[in-house]
Amino acid sequence: MLRFIINPHSRSGKGKKIWENLKSLLPQDLIYQQFFTEYPGHGSKLAAQLTKEKEEPAPIVTIMGGDGSLNEALNGFHMENAPVLGYLPTGSGNDFARGMKLPADPAQALAHILNPKYFYQLDYGAVCYGDKARPASRRFLVSCGMGYDAAVCHQMNQTKIKKLLNAVHMGKISYLIIGIQQIIHCRFTDGTLKVDKQASIPLKNIAFISCHNLPYEGGGFPFAPGAKVDDGYLDLCIVTAKSRLRFTAVLFTAMLGGRHTRLNGVKLIRCREASLRLNAPLPLHTDGEVLGFYYGMEITCHPRELPTVW
Known part of the structure; x- marks a missing residue:
């Protein structure tokens, strides 16, 4: 199961439009859920809801936004039920993507999530x-x-x-x-x-x-x-x-x-x-x-x- 937490206000308010374009790249038979953040701190609440219970295998929870959106999700996750984290960079700083050598283009980053080559355990x-x-x-x-x-x-x-x-x-x-x-x-x-x-x-x-x-x-x-x-x-x-x-x-x-x-x-x-x-x-x-x-x-x-x- 793929789940997306999307900051529609990222990239100077273009986040929602970027996500609509990305959705067209998803396979038609893919089962996924999408959640939009509506206010500061909402990403933490959504992340907490999505990790409230243990799932096997762990779901992939992908964050679309900037480093702040990632931080909100990390602080909402129930770490005993930690999901597999994915990331679509649409922030202004994007230091996580830069440090991880992730593609700066959200479409390329999505391709990596749909066809993953690497699984890591991060600190x-x-x-x-x-x-x-x-x-x-x-x-x-x-x-x-x-x-x-x-x-x-x-x-x-x-x-x-x-x-x-x-x-x-x-x-x-x-x-x-x-x-x-x-x-x-x-x-x-x-x-x-x-x-x-x-x-x-x-x-x-x-x-x-x-x-x-x-x-x-x-x-x-x-x-x-x-x-x-x-x-x-x-x-x-x-x-x-x-x-x-x-x-x-x-x-x-x-x-x-x-x-x-x-x-x-x-x-x-x-x-x-x-x-x-x-x-x-x-x-x-x-x-x-x-x-x-x-x-x-x-x-x-x-x-x-x-x-x-x-």
């Missing part, structure tokens, strides 16, 4: 945040982060520039514009990082700390070029900077194929779990979805728990 991450009175947690498939990267995501989700540029297939420029703005406005703070229950590492002038299950975030920035989605580890990219000029150099070299890893103030750590504590609150995101401002986070890798097909 996913979970982040805990909030305080003792109101603890919260959320899963992520691509990345999570605190600081500059989350600030860019926050503004991206609010600006009208993104929709305008996506409409003319220039969505990446919106990331560049907002990224430059946030270099000026983002906050730096101090804190401590504890990795795999080792001694705490003091950090000064934290610009951002991103945690990666896949190499890219922010529409193609390879902040963790060595991250692998099925190795049982998460890759931390820690960026500290004494000045905004030096921080700009880090971001510029990151655009050039991940060369930022050679610079002072950039550190990559591979871990199974980590705990970050900050002196001042910074924004937190999971797969580009901003959760608010917090004084830290705790992350954990869940190795090879998500079946995927393409």
Whole structure:
């Protein structure tokens, strides 16, 4: 059984039309179900409904949308009844598709799902945040982060520039514009990082700390070029900077194929779990979805728990 969760508002509102075109490519004798998301968070509710009971064999649940649509589904799945995940990329960033080397064309991606060549067991991450009175947690498939990267995501989700540029297939420029703005406005703070229950590492002038299950975030920035989605580890990219000029150099070299890893103030750590504590609150995101401002986070890798097909 094939099931599709479709974000009709993806690709600047063209998602529904794209899906109608894709349906014409489905075999006439194929049995499938389609579900359209109607509001933010609806994808999680649909995913929960579709995985409420155990099925053998596990159904293929295909998400059509962007990284945010994938994140909603992942956070709705009952993982004890985990489906086989399929993906049709129609987002603006598409960092999951980029990191997995999936076809950017939804029609080609659909062909892979209908005639699969690869089945993988993917890792996913979970982040805990909030305080003792109101603890919260959320899963992520691509990345999570605190600081500059989350600030860019926050503004991206609010600006009208993104929709305008996506409409003319220039969505990446919106990331560049907002990224430059946030270099000026983002906050730096101090804190401590504890990795795999080792001694705490003091950090000064934290610009951002991103945690990666896949190499890219922010529409193609390879902040963790060595991250692998099925190795049982998460890759931390820690960026500290004494000045905004030096921080700009880090971001510029990151655009050039991940060369930022050679610079002072950039550190990559591979871990199974980590705990970050900050002196001042910074924004937190999971797969580009901003959760608010917090004084830290705790992350954990869940190795090879998500079946995927393409």
